[in-house]
Amino acid sequence: MGKSDLIYVVDDEKDICDLVCTELEYYGFDIRAYQTGAQALQAIKRQPPALCIVDLGLPDMDGLALVKELCDNANVGVLILSGRGSLPDRVLGLELGADDYITKPFEPRELVARVHSLLRRIGKDDSQPRPSNIKQARFADWTFNPATLTLTRDSGDILTLSTAEADLLGTLLRAPQQILSRDRLLGEQAIPYDRSIDSRMSRPRKKLEADPKEPRIIKTVYGAGYMLSTIVEWIDSA
Structure with a gap:
C-alpha cells in the first residue's frame, strides 16, 4: 500500500x-x-x-x-x-x-x-479502484463483488448484475439499515417525482429475494424510500 x-x-x-x-x-x-x-x-x-x-x-x-x-x-x-x-x-x-x-x-x-x-x-492519484483492493460485501446469505459485478449465494450460486443494478445495490450496501430517498438512490440523474427507481429496484430484488413481493432484504419505506435491512460486513477480496 x-x-x-x-x-x-x-x-x-x-x-x-x-x-x-x-x-x-x-x-x-x-x-x-x-x-x-x-x-x-x-x-x-x-x-x-x-x-x-x-x-x-x-x-x-x-x-x-x-x-x-x-x-x-x-x-x-x-x-x-x-x-x-x-x-x-x-x-x-x-x-x-x-x-x-x-x-x-x-x-x-x-x-x-x-x-x-x-x-x-496534485499528482498523487494511484487509487482508481482495482480488483485486488476493492472490498466485497457480505450480507444475508450473499456476497457482492463490485469488481466482477457478481452476487454469490452461500450455497454457491453465482449471479451477474448489470452495471446499473450493481451501482444501486452498492449504494444500499454502503448505508445499511438506513432509509435512502429516491433522489439519493438516483443521484445526479434524479428529477422531481421520478418513479423510475421503483422499476430499477425490482431487478436486484428479483435476484436477492426468495419472494420479491414480500421482500426481506431490500424493504420499501413508503413515502420515504428504500432500506437494506441486513447487517453488512466488508471483507478483503480473495
Missing part, C-alpha cells in the same frame, strides 16, 4: 467519520480516522498520507489551525469537510492552502469524485 492510497480523516463526529471511511474504502482507498488534530499530526509524522480530510470543529484545536500546519509543514493534500459554510470560513480555508472545501451535509459520491480530482491535480 503506497502513500498515494492513504487518506486521513480528521473529524470527531463518529457518524460522519464512518460514512466517509466506508465510502472511500469502497473505492479502494486505505483510510485512517482520527478524532483530534493532535492525533492526526502524530500519525503524519510516522506515515504521511496523500490527503487529509479535515473538519474545522475539532475538540482540541481550531481546524483552520490544523489546516495551516498541514499546508505549511506537511507535503499532503488538504480537503476541508465542515459544517462551517460561511464565505469567510471558505475563503480563509482556501487562502491557508487547502486544496478543496466541501460543506456538510454532503453527497458521498461527490466527495469521492472531489477526492479523485484533487489527487489527480
